[in-house]
Amino acid sequence: MNTHDTTIRVRYEDADPMGFLHHSKYLSYFEIGRTEMYRAAGGDYRQMEELGWFVVVVRADIRYRKPARYDDELVIRTRLQKVTQAKIIHEYQVLLKGESLATATVTLALIDRKGQAQRIPDWMRELV
Amino acid sequence: MNTHDTTIRVRYEDADPMGFLHHSKYLSYFEIGRTEMYRAAGGDYRQMEELGWFVVVVRADIRYRKPARYDDELVIRTRLQKVTQAKIIHEYQVLLKGESLATATVTLALIDRKGQAQRIPDWMRELV
Amino acid sequence: MNTHDTTIRVRYEDADPMGFLHHSKYLSYFEIGRTEMYRAAGGDYRQMEELGWFVVVVRADIRYRKPARYDDELVIRTRLQKVTQAKIIHEYQVLLKGESLATATVTLALIDRKGQAQRIPDWMRELV
């Protein structure tokens, strides 16, 4: 229910001179994971932005256990851990052929066009 | 007068599994080159966007002769080639210790918030 | 036969402050296009690199006609235009719902681990 898998193939551009997926890119892969989870639930993040709601990351804690490599087909497993009035917390797992390469917890908040923190509305809480 | 040099050190993240600066990144380096040239002339690209003017690339033609590597300190040499009522054309050279690694021609146009093409205003023609 | 379509959804990270796919990213999308075309023909670019063959871009000429936006589902249409003893030339089209947003020609060469230009071997010419 509150878990969603998205498959991402590591782009050449995303790999570094070690041949590994650069450690910064995991955050972008997580962003794709939660966007696709939201889409699968009927949400549309682009539309949300057009309406003036913006999601920002307030904390990210990532543990890298084994490297991913160029061309690896990764599964990004996104799990909704918690929604409060002010925050949405997701947990992530990066899997290669069933093996866990990395895990993370990312905390989101909602802001308006002026950058003011917003209470997470009920319809969004239901969707996520 | 119409030439400007900017120094950029190749980031680890910008290098690919060959250890080379990824070929897509040259376009970002050229963008930094023309922004710094514009700044040196007294312009402020961020302010321009806040006023509702946006610069878009309409054509880019790049020739890669020798690779740049992670940590190389590159000189991006930007030269204004031509300004018409509708277009700004720059030429670029990527230099490593005086040796030319790549050359390019990039053509820009001006649009407004709605994406409509704009005539390049006189004050901008004078600045660039 | 010598045309291949790959679908790529524009990542949030790949979009710039205008909300457009950054112009440098098209080169990465083309790289994905030709890699997937090569994979569809039975090739494996990662394995090629492990064997000591590297493909480098020697020229790229891109024309941007209309912007792509965050979350757009783009089709990257890759067409093999020509293979000579020294070069592989592909043409690209970026399509959004059938409309062409950009076109490009990208020329590749083959090098070995030492960076020496290599003749394109017959097996590769047959594959591409």
Place this chain on the structure above:
Amino acid sequence: MNTHDTTIRVRYEDADPMGFLHHSKYLSYFEIGRTEMYRAAGGDYRQMEELGWFVVVVRADIRYRKPARYDDELVIRTRLQKVTQAKIIHEYQVLLKGESLATATVTLALIDRKGQAQRIPDWMRELV
């Protein structure tokens, strides 16, 4: 002594559709921070890699407080927190005109070409 400041101007490409520095890019900016700190101490990370030593990130914990924007001139303040036999821990602060926008702790480990964890050698401990 064990603190180093590096200035980075936010690239257009690094900013997202909100106009903010994309949250994944902070990790690349931290990487530049520690590389420059290492260089200032007489180290050369590229040379280290050529000798077969590779630094990998094993954990990153980032708190984002206020957004950085395109063209902001940021100070990345890198502080060495701890070096053990197996790990190097740095703390980071992202500053804009003296105001702290984000803080982070990033833990590094050392591996060889085969990916095996290595004891951090004395000369490196002295340098960092």
